[in-house]
Amino acid sequence: MYIQYCVVIMRLERLCSGRQWALPLAPSRIHAGFPSPAEQYQHETLDLNELVVKHPAATFYAWAEGDSMNLAGIFAGDLLVIDKSEEPRQGDVVIAAIDGELACKRLNLKKRLLESHSSQQYQPIACGPDVSIEGVVIHSVRMHR
Amino acid sequence: MYALVDCETMYASCEAVFRPDLRGKPIVVLSNNDGCIVAMNRAAKTMGVPKFQPYFKVKHQLKKMGVHVFSSNYELYGDLSSRLMNTLSDFASDMHVYSIDEAFLDLTGHVFDRRKWGQEVIQTVYQNLGMPVRVGIGKTKTLSKVANVIAKKIPRAKGVCCIDDDHQREQILKHFPLHEVWGIGRKLTLRLQADGITTAWQLAQADKNYLRKSFSVVVERTALELQGTQCISFHDEPEARKQIVVSRAFSQPITQLKPLQSLTIDYLSKAMSKLRKHNMLVEALIISASSSRFTDAYASHHKVIKLAAPSNDTLAMAEKVTQAVAQLYKPNHKYVRSMVCLSELIDEGFYQRDLLLDEQPDRSMRLMKVMDELNEHSAQQVFLGSTGIKHDWVMARNMKSPNYTTSWTELPKVRC
Structure with a gap:
């Protein structure tokens, strides 16, 4: 016992x-x-x-801040599960480095844009040479309590 | 064929993984207690930041140059290192992790374009971890080390160098500095040069009997390895671990005996747990405490402890070390560093028990095992009361980056 x-x-x-x-x-x-x-x-x-984790060595976690992805179901305080080994595809939610800052956006490969998905208005960001895709958000975890 | 993969400026690279704003900017990392510069990235190197300088001496210069300074964040480096090794292990049938930032991969039996394979390793590691690595490939471990240095030095190699034909090997070794050959240090270089051997190629060509007799078996082996004859087996290190040293600077000078003892016991605990990890026993210890090298009153006091029987018992050693520190301690000295060196190590497996000696009982061996296991699995560490409960003077890490990968509260924040 x-x-x-x-x-x-x-x-x-x-x-x-x-x-x-x-x-x-x-x-x-x-x-x-x-x-x-x-x-x-x-x-x-x-x-x-x-x-949740397909590639342990390449999977990282981050906390979400802001409301620019709330229509994609990502809210401030959510845990993002990021797989860096995944190849980004059309429509993926990705982590990008924009002006030296990490941001979470939806990738529009066809138009080469990083778009927000929000009830608020946000300007899309062009994927220029100063923008790099850091990883694909494969899951997000909501803390309900 | 073997490959040596290493991350050139591991610590500095780790600091930029979660800080895209720092990429391409000069970064330096300081040793424990922010003592001196131990690592820097390429940008800092090109700016002419001097390595191994005490931080306080170059602090203002670094600030003026706009260099980003970090205390060492071993939690982060350790985690990224294990991820690196994990990623690399997918690329070969066998792997030998050589240090926190380098590993040998066994390519025996693989038939493929090795340079292309090297490029794939570089790309995968960069994508998965955001860290730059270099790949050196050769017939022996020593040659793969040589190739790795070349991959770093020659930009058109694009991070991969493969030594796979004799003509190319000759050309490379003829221009390869002797002291950069694996296992040949500065001292040996001077002795070899005095005998007329000035390049790696000459070492490879030298008479092996002569090398063994005038220098050592290690030098002979190195020469053979440079010729492509495998002498160091894949999982072997050229020299077995002969001592374990734990030495750290204090965050502030210590003049009292008690804290000096506590800290030294803390270092002892670390050294002893390392000892047990390698399944070894210690027969002699050297304890020392010293004042700052940068003052006129520099002094270093030490004490040697010879044991009657080999041991791995932290408790028994702590008693002896406490005494030793009391003996070497001189009042009115500002101690800034102490060191515990376990010398004369023997393999537990090879040790013959001697009934006449005052030996370490099985009971204490088991206790040590429990202690190590507890410390490995739980955050609340088990430690000796004599190390002191408040470890507040232990380490200054004022510029440490967050534990981005090992602490829920310190994960990176992402703007949505």
């Missing part, structure tokens, strides 16, 4: 430290008597990284 208690604590600690997002698939109960036939399946856990 003590050991299981410890395992739970360790999992919680890992969860809190943010290094590993491992959630037990089925919360294990403490049994007396016959072992449950489901016991052997309890090792499997869902790791959010599996779903």
Whole structure:
């Protein structure tokens, strides 16, 4: 019992430290008597990284600020998951370096423009030599509480 | 064939990854406690910023030149380094990480255009991490090191140099400075030059018996490697680790015995955990404390501790080091740095136990293991009470960049 208690604590600690997002698939109960036939399946856990991170070495996180992408579902305070190894495609939400600053915009490859997607009016930015695409935003995470 | 891939100005490059405004601008990185300049990027180099200068001496000059100065951010460099190694490991069947910013890749058996492969490595690393790397390819590890230096020096190489034919090897080695050959330092260069060997090519051509007898097996091996004969196996380093040194400057001068002891014990803990990581035992320690080199009252006091039996026990060593510091300590001295050097290391696996000696009990070996594991996995570190609870005097990192990749609260902010 003590050991299981410890395992739970360790999992919680890992969860809190943010290094590993491992959630037990089925919360294990403490049994007396016959072992449950489901016991052997309890090792499997869902790791959010599996779903969100395709290329761990090239994936970075950033916090979003501002409202220029709110119609794309990105709000201030959201966590952006950026994969730098992905090739940017038409319509991708990307991170670009504009005038030495990191910004999140929608890429219009055909017109070579970085566009906002917002309830407010924003000027599109031309992809000139001083603009570089830093990575593709493949997910964003909303903190509802 | 082997490739050596390295990031030329790793620390400075890391600082610009999340700061597009700094790209192409001069950047320098300072050592612990902002002591001196340890790294700079190309822009800073071309401006003539002097390396290894104490920071306080060049502070104003740097400001005038518009150089961006950073304290070392090891969390960031460490994380980007492991990402770099991860990315590189996809490019070869085997990899040997040589340091924080360089790795050997084994290309044996691959049939492909090696220069093109090198360009792909450069492009992928740049896209994935925003860091510039160089690739040197050669038949041996020593030759791949040579090729890597050439890739850096010759702009038309575009970051890749592959030494794969004998004529080209001759041309390169004839112009290659001896002291830049892997394993040949400045001292050996002087001795070799006195014997008439002045280029890497001459070293490669020299009689191997003569090299072994007049110099060492290491020099003989290096010469053979330059000829394309593999002597250093892929996962070997040319010389085994013979000592572990932890030495740091304090953020402010110390005159009291107690804080000097605390800090030195802290350095000891770091050195000992490194020792255990390499599965080694220590037989002798050198402890020293010194005052500033930049004052007239420069003095360095040291003490050697010989152990009766080899050990990896931080607790037992801490007791001895506390005594040693008390013995070397002189009142009215402004100490600015202390050092713990573990010398005479032996491999735990090769150590024969001696029942007659006062040996480290198994119990303490296990305790050390638990301590290392706890420190590895949790943020709240387990440390000796004698290092002091408040580590406020330990390190000044006043110009440290955020931990962009290892702390949720310090992630980059992106304007939407």
